[in-house]
Amino acid sequence: MALITLRRNLCHLSDFRINGALGALKNQPVHHVHEAVKGHLYPWFFCSLQPGPFRVRFHHACCKKFHSENGNDLHPVGEPVFPQVHDWDSFEQNLKNMDEQLFYRRLNNCTSPEEVLSFISTLQTLPDMMAAGALQRICEVGEKDGDERLPKEVIENPVFQALCVQFEQEPSNLSNTGLVTALQALTLLSVDPQSSLLLNLVAECQHRVKTGGLEIHSLCVLAESLLKLRGPGCATLDLIIYQLQGEKLEDFTSEDIVALYRILQACTEKVDQHQTFLNKINSFSLSIVYTLSPKSISQMLTALVVLDQTQALPLVIKLGKYVVRHIPHFTNKELGKVLEAFIYFGHHDRFFITALEQHVVSLCLTLDPEVVSKVMEYCSRKQILSKPILNAVAETFVCHSEKFSPSQISELIEPFGKLNYLPPNASALFRKLEDTLHTHFNSFPPKTLLKLLHSCSLIECHPVNFMGKIFSPYFLQKLQDVEIKLDEEGFVLPFTFHEDVHKRVALCIDGPKRFCLNSKHLLGKEAIKQRHLRLLGYQVVQTGIISLYDCIFKRDLGYNQKLHRDDREHAKSLGLHVNEEEQERPVGVLMSSVYGKRIHQPVEPLNLEHGRANHLKADFYRKNEIPSFKDPGFGYISPV
Template sequence: MALITLRRNFCHISDFWIPGAVAALKIHPANHVQKIVKDRLHVWFCSLHPGLFRVRFHHSYCKNFHSQNGNDFHPVAEPWFSQAQEWNQPDGSLSRKDEETLCKRLNSFTSPDEVLSFLSTQDTLPVTLASAALHRICEVGERDYEQRLPQGVLETSIFRALCLQCGRDPSRLTDAAMVTALQSLVTLPVDPQSSLMLTLMAECRSRLQRGLLETRLLCILGESLVRLQGAGCETLELVLCQLQSKNLETFAPEDIVAIYRILQACPEKVDKHQTFLNTINNFSLSIVSFLSPKSISHVLTALVALDQTHAVPLVIKLGKHMVRYIPRFTSEELGKVLEAFVYFGYSDRFFTEALERHIAALCLSLDPDVTSAVMAYCSRKRIRSEPILDAVAEAFVCQSEKFSPSQISELIEPFGKLNYLPPNAPALFRKLENVLLAHFRCFPPRMLLRLLHSCSLIGCHPVNFMSKIFSPFFLQRLQGEESRVDRVSQAQLTQLFMTSVLECAFYKGPKLLPQYQVKSFLTPCCSLETPVDLHLYKSVVMGLIDLLGSRLYFASKVLTPYCYTIASAL
C-alpha cells in the first residue's frame, strides 16, 4: 500500500526516481521508510533549480502558456499547461472550520498580490476555496486596476493553477463555488470558447435544468450570462423563468437589485416579462429601507432604461429614503440618481435641501459630471437654489479646464433659465469668455447659441461674440443640412440682435440678416420667455377685472415693436 501511495503522489513527475526506494519499502518498517524517503526527497528537491519552487504548492509550475492577442486564454482542445498537478492533499484534508478560516483570510486581502502570496503558502486548496480565491482576486483587482486585472497577475502560475483547479472537474464544485467561478472568469479576458468556460457553462446549464440553484445563485448566474453571451442567451431565459417561479418573500434586497440589472441589460425582453417586472416593482416598495446608495442608483437606472413610468410610487419612496444618505453616494451614482429624477419628473423639498448641503460642502471638488446632472435637475424642475447655483459657479471658476463644451453649456444655461446671477458673476463670465475665445470652434453651433442666449437673459450680453454668430459662416453652420434655421434658433438669434440694439448701443458690428429674424417669440414647442408665476398672474388678472370691470379691456403677452412682451390695458 505504501508503494502504491508513493507512485500515486509522484506519477506526474517525469524526473522523479530514487534508486533503492522499492527495496527500502520491502525491507524496512514504515517509520524507517519515511525517514529514508524524506532524506532523499530533500536532496532531490534541493538539487532542482530554485526558481521553480518559489511557491510552496509544487503542482503549479507551468510551461508554454499561450494566449491569443495577449488577452484570451487558450482555445478549446489545446492544453493550458504542459505539466500541472493537483494540490498535494485531497479536498477532505481540510475541515469545514479550516475552510471558513481560510475564506475569512481571503476576504481580508485588498489586492491580487496579497491573495496570490497567501495561496503560495498553502499545501492544499480545496476546489471550493480555489473558486473563492479566484473571485476575490477578480473582485479586488477590478477595483484597483480599473475593471481589468494586470497582465502580470494573469500570467502567474498560481493564478493559472486556480483556473485549472476550478475547471478540471466542475462536478466536484458546490453550486455556490461553480457560479462564483463563472462570475469571476467572465470579468477576465477569457475566451468564451475556451475549454474552461465551456466546461463551467455546461455544468451550470445542467444544474439549472435540474432546478438545483437557489435564488441568489440564479441572480449571479443571470448577470454572468448577460456579460458573457448577451441578452439573446437561451440559458438566460431559463434563469428568468425559474426566478419567476420563486417566492418573492425569500428574495434578499441584493437579489431584487440583480434582477433589475438583468432586465436592464435586455430591454427587448421587458414586454414578455412585464408582469414579473410589475410584481418586482410592487415588492421593492417593502425593501427600500434596506437598499444601499449603490443599490438605489442601480434600481433607478434600471427603471429609466426599462421605461417604468408607472413605477412612480417606487421612485418617490426611493427619493425620500435616500435623503439622509446623499453624502455616501459616489459622483457616478449621484449623477445616475439625478438623471432618473429628471426622467420621472420627481422633486422633493427635503431632497433638494439635502442636495444643497452636499453640493455646498463639496464646492471646489465638484465632479463635472455631477455638476452637469445637478444643473440639469435644477433647470428641469425649475429649482432656483442659490446654494447650489453659487457652488457650481465657484467650481467652474476654479476648474473650468475640467469641463467639456457640453458640460459648460449644461452648467451655464440654467442660470439664464432660472434668472439668477451668482455673486461671482464677473469672475464666472470672464472665465467663460476666455474658454469661448480659446475653444470657439469646439462648441456645436446650436449649443453655442443656447449658451450665449442664456448669458443675455441675465444681463451678461455676449457683445464680443455677436459679430461671429451674426456672420454668414456661423449661420450656415447653424443651418447644417436643413433648408432653413429652425424656429427656436431664429427666435434666440432675434433676441440677441434686439439686445445689441436696445442694451448695447455701442455695438457696431454686423447685424442679423432680416431672413433670420422673427416677429414673434411664441414658438409651437416652447417659449423663450421666463414663465410667470401662475398664482401671481391670477391675482393680477382678478385685480384688473375688478378695476376695469371686464376681461375684455386688457390683454397679456402683447408683443411690442421692440420685441418685448408686456401685459397691456386698453
C-alpha cells in the first residue's frame, strides 16, 4: 500500500527537488517554498477567486527545526499552533499499528478543516486510503454557507498542499479505494475540471476500468464522481454499468445497491436499455431492505419514482414497512421524498399513518414547511382523515404562517375542504388565512387562489372580503346527478315543464370515490353539493352505486350513468354521461314532451331499415301536393 509522507511531499515540487528533503527546505527561503506550492494549487482551487497577496507561514512539525535555525517565530499571535515535537526520531510514527476504526472515528469528530489538518499533521506517514478519507472530510466540513469552495486559508495550508501534490504526481501508486475516494472528495468542490490534478486522477481511473482492475465498490464510487464531472453521456460510465451488470448481485453491499440506483436514476434516457437489469435489482433488493439506513431508504424510493418502476410494488411495500420504524430518524428532506414516493405509488397503510401522526404531533411547531405541505398533500391525495395531523398542522399555520409560501399555504388549506373537516381552532386558522391573503394577495397565482377559496367554501368558511374579487360559482353547475320534478299528486313531470312543480328531488349517487378512504365520511366536495341543493329548495336523496356493472368496470361515478334509454336526450340536455353501449343500441325513443302521457300507438324500434329523413319529407310533399323548395340537383323531387 502506498504511503504518503507529509514531511517529504513539499520536496516533490520541481522548484526544490534536491537530495534530502530537509536540505531542500533549509536551502530555500520560506516565501519561495510557498510561491512554488501556490503555483501548483492556484489553478485547481482559485479559478474563481480574485488574485491577492499570498502570505502564509509553515507550521508543520517537519519544518520546526528549519524555522528554529533561521530564527523564525513558530507561533505568532492568531495563527494555529501545532503540537510540538522534540526531534525527528520522536516524531516517527507508524500507523500500521493504529486501529483504522479509531482513525476514522477521530476524523469524523472533526468539525472543521483546521481540526482535520491539525490531526493529520501529527502523523508522519499516512496510508493512501486514510489520506483520501482525510481529504474527503476536509471537503465535507469545509463548505460554508452553501459555498462549494474551500476557504483560502485551508487551501494555503501546507498539510493540505502536501496531500494534493501526492495525489497529482503519483496516482498510479494509489490503491483503488484511495484513488476513487480522492476523486470523489474533489468533486465536492468547484475544482477546475481541466486541472492537472483532476485530469491525472480521471485518467488513472479510466485506465483501471479498461483493464478491469476496479472492484464493485470502487466502480460505484467512480460512476457517481463521473456523473458529477462529465454527466450521463460519459463513455466510461457506460463501460462501468456494463461491468456492474456482469457482477453477481450477491457480491454487492447494501450501500452499493443504493449507489447503483442513484447511478441509473441519473441515466433516465437509457432506462429502457437497463430495464432487465433493474428488474433483477428490484427483486434482489427485497432481501436487503432490513439493512438499509433511513437515508438509503429515502434514496431508493426516490430512484424508483424517477425510474418509474411501477412494477416494483412489492419492493415499495416492504420499504414502507421499514419506513414506519425510521420515521423519527428521517431528515425533513428525506421524509418529504418518502411521502412523494408514497403519493406516486399510491402506497398507504394504517401503521404508517399512526407513526406519521405521532411524528407530526410531537414536532408540529418545528417541522419544515415543505414537509408539512407534503404531509397534507399525502392525506389529501389518499383521502385520509387524520384528525391529529390536521389539528397539528392547523396549529403550526396559526403560529408560523409567515414561513409558508403561497403554494404551500394552498396545499395546507385544501385538505380541510376536501376531507370536510374543521379543526378545533378553525376560527383562528381562517382568521390567519384571511390576514395572509390581505397582506400577500398579489403573491398568490390566480388558479392557486381560486382553489384555496373553493376549499374554504366547501367547509363554509368563506373569506368574505375576497369572495367578490375571485370566487366563481362554476362548481355549482354540476351539483346534481339526477333531477326529478313532481306535481302535487306525486307524478313525474317532464324536464322541460316548469309550471305546477310541487317538489324537486335531487338524486345524489354516491360511490366509494366520494367518501374518505378509511371511513364513510363524505368528502367536502360532495357535502357542499348536498348543502347547496337544499338551499336551492331541493329534497336531496342519497343513494349508492346503481349497477354492479359500473362498479366492476370502474365507470366514472361523477354523474348518473344508468339512465333509462328512452330519456337519453333528457340526459344530454343536463350534461350527464350516458354509457356508450346504450348510445349505440337501436331502441325506441320517447320525447320529453310526451313523457308520462298515454301512448296511443307503439313506437317502432329504430333500425337500419328506416329511410332517410329527406325521403320521408319528399314523400309527404308528394302526397299533399306541396311544391318542393329545393333547387334542382341532388335530392330534388318534382311536385305532383
